[in-house]
Amino acid sequence: MTDSPNNTSIRTRTDWIFFAILGVVAGTYVLFLSGLIIADFAYMTNAARENESAGSAIVDALNRPEIRASIRLSLLSCTITTILSLWVAVPVGYVMSRCRFPGRDFVDALLDIPIVLPPLVVGLSLLILFQFPPFAWFNRYIVYQTPAVILAQFVVSAAFAVRTMRSTFDNLDPRREQVALTLGCTRAQAFGMVTFPEAWPGILTAGTLAWARALGEFGPLLVFAGATRYKTEVLSTTIFLELSIGNLQAAVAVSLIMVFAAVIVLMLTRMWGRRDLTT
Structure with missing residues (x-):
């Protein structure tokens, strides 16, 4: 018809x-x-x-030593945070995708808490956590120190990476892994030779999200790490400090620097992703 x-x-x-x-x-x-x-x-x-006579505000911002220091710390902390997030997200995402165990729904909800909680609550919770043993033993070395920047970024970024990796493993056909097991591979060998290579685009996406989320993190950093110049100041807190003294032009310049960094990371990720699809 x-x-x-x-x-x-x-x-x-x-x-x-x-x-x-x-x-x-x-x-x-x-x-x-x-x-x-x-x-x-x-x-x-x-x-x-x-x-x-002032020239480019972005160039002026880059010439200031305190902003260069915040850029260096941002790049370092975001990179370390991304590595740690992937180190956690790959196994956690795999377990949540492939395994069934009592309390799985509760664990799944628990993993999303850093995503849904207000950022200031995350920072406050970290601050309170380091008042109790055994975390209190490391309080003086972490709270309001450089490691606090990485830890505050990691708590939130890892949650996004875990959610991405779980979706990645959910979309992978488990039959290939089962075939590898029937051919004599151990579970670890099947994961390393079959599942992990197939999950590489998802790993790249999770790393990108973790890096970008770490770069834009602010609330937990301000509460747990502070915003001390040359010590715990990163780009997001630089904007806050510049705004607090009324220097709107410098704040906007740093904002554009963050936009450039995010765009470059996203473009590189998409280029690598297309290359993986064509090879």
Whole structure:
């Protein structure tokens, strides 16, 4: 049975309306996100015109030693946080995807707590945790010290990485792993030779999310690590410090630096992801 010309015309018209609505909603959101970045650039451009002798605000920000120190600490802490997050996320995601055990739903909900909790609550909980043994024994070496930056970033970033890795393993066909087991491989060998290589795009995505989330972390850092210059100051807290003294131009400049860093990481990830698909 074939559709009549009238039915075809009506379907074409309704399809056009449907996609037009989707396009308006999606386009509005994309324009809004673009507007956020364009507004920052416009502000910096106007500031440069009003004070031509100051030069580029971004260059000026990069020339300040305290901001260079925050950039170095941000790059170091985000990289360490990403490595630690993947170190935890791969096995936890695999266990949650492949294993069934009592209390699994409770553990699954527990793993999402850093995602749903307000950031300040995460920082406060870390601060309270290090008041009790055995964590209290390391209080003076961690709280309001550089390791606190990494730990505060890790608590939240690892949750996103775990959720990504679990979704990755859920989407992988377990039959290949079962075939490897029937051919004489141990569970560890089957994971290392079959499952892990297939999960590499997901690992790359989880690492990207962890790095980007660590870069933008603020609330837990402010409560648990503080914002001390040359010690625990990272880019997100630099924005807070510059705003607190009314230096809006420097705050916007640091914000653009963070945008550039995030865009570069996302572009590299997509390039590597496409390369993995083509090889």
